Amino acid sequence: MTAILESTLICPVCAARHPQLMPTDACQYYFECPACGTLLKPRAGACCVFCSYGTVPCPPRQTGEACGDGE
Secondary structure, three states, rough: OOHHHHEEEEEEOOOOOOEEOOOOOOOOOEEEEOOOOOHHHHHHOOHHHHHHOOOEEEEEEEHHOOOOOOO
């Protein structure tokens, strides 16, 4: 299965949408919203900001591989 590499991060504070390319070799733990400056961090139980705030989960989650949360 080929992973989708673009996800749109949606800021929980200002609802701004930011299309981003996801890294394939590491989880992204932080993202600063360009619109309001909020530093997004993974929610409890999520491995990265894409799994927490993205429209598409990170590539490891999509392909069923181990992710940064120890699964």
